[in-house]
Amino acid sequence: MTLRGKVALVTGGSRGIGRAIAEALTAAGSRVAICHSDDPASVTFPVAYSADVSSEVEVISLFDRVTEELGTPEIVVNNAGILHEAPLTETTLADFDRVIAVNLRGSFLVARESARRMESGRILNIASDLGLLGRENMAAYSASKGGIIALTRSMARELAPRILVNAIAPGPIDTDMTSPGAMSPEALAKDLDTPLARFGRPEEVAALATFLAGPQAGFITGQCYGVNGGSVMT
Numbered sequence: 001m002t003l004r005g006k007v008a009l010v011t012g013g014s015r016g017i018g019r020a021i022a023e024a025l026t027a028a029g030s031r032v033a034i035c036h037s038d039d040p041a042s043v044t045f046p047v048a049y050s051a052d053v054s055s056e057v058e059v060i061s062l063f064d065r066v067t068e069e070l071g072t073p074e075i076v077v078n079n080a081g082i083l084h085e086a087p088l089t090e091t092t093l094a095d096f097d098r099v100i101a102v103n104l105r106g107s108f109l110v111a112r113e114s115a116r117r118m119e120s121g122r123i124l125n126i127a128s129d130l131g132l133l134g135r136e137n138m139a140a141y142s143a144s145k146g147g148i149i150a151l152t153r154s155m156a157r158e159l160a161p162r163i164l165v166n167a168i169a170p171g172p173i174d175t176d177m178t179s180p181g182a183m184s185p186e187a188l189a190k191d192l193d194t195p196l197a198r199f200g201r202p203e204e205v206a207a208l209a210t211f212l213a214g215p216q217a218g219f220i221t222g223q224c225y226g227v228n229g230g231s232v233m234t
């Protein structure tokens, strides 16, 4: 119970990686709230709010509601994200802007609100190995994730030593985002082209997230860690 009593907020915590992180932080003793953009009837996590992370008004209201119900979050995980797969020439301005708005602007808005409110704590941003590698037919997504890594490093410098800011860049993880209907067969095959040649489990990302949120990670900031089956080696 290394995080006993800590208040945590996980964006996109209704399913997949975010859900696993929310459950792992809960198991470590945190009091966890999530936000999501799903049908509220489908969400089973105990403290769950509907909020679009790309909206400044909704992010501020989310923090107000979490603070009122649980207290000021000291651990904030920017996990909400969307994928868009299309050739560059068929990616519309609206497609590009939406991916950047949810993934990058959303991470900025949530981190900014965290920095305004928390005395000290941790911000953890979920990037992607594609933010380092790039990927054909995923330019907007890859750019948004590269932006998250640069945002992480900038915030880590600016907010030290009050708030430690790190990123996790997962490789292929078995979630709705990587389900056969959500990605092309070509992209799924590419995802498996790693030394470990399998999809990771959301819990394998959550284990690192819990460590980075905890007392043993007190000298770590501005880093970007892969949980990726070897897709990127640095």
Ligand SMILES: NC(=O)c1ccc[n+]([C@@H]2O[C@H](COP(=O)([O-])OP(=O)(O)OC[C@H]3O[C@@H](n4cnc5c(N)ncnc54)[C@H](O)[C@@H]3O)[C@@H](O)[C@H]2O)c1
Residues within 6 Å of the ligand: 011, 012, 013, 014, 015, 016, 017, 018, 035, 036, 037, 038, 051, 052, 053, 054, 079, 080, 081, 082, 083, 102, 126, 127, 128, 129, 169, 170, 171, 172, 173, 174, 175, 176, 177, 178
């Ligand atoms: N699955 C992978 O292979 C993989 C790999 C690398 C990075 N990631 C990243 O991990 C994060 C979680 O991915 P996942 O695979 O669990 O996805 P998922 O599609 O299973 O879940 C996405 C979550 O984000 C929420 N969400 C989407 N848009 C939102 C919005 N505008 N406002 C608030 N919440 C919103 C959804 O409600 C859901 O809770 C994403 O940032 C994703 O880019 C995933």
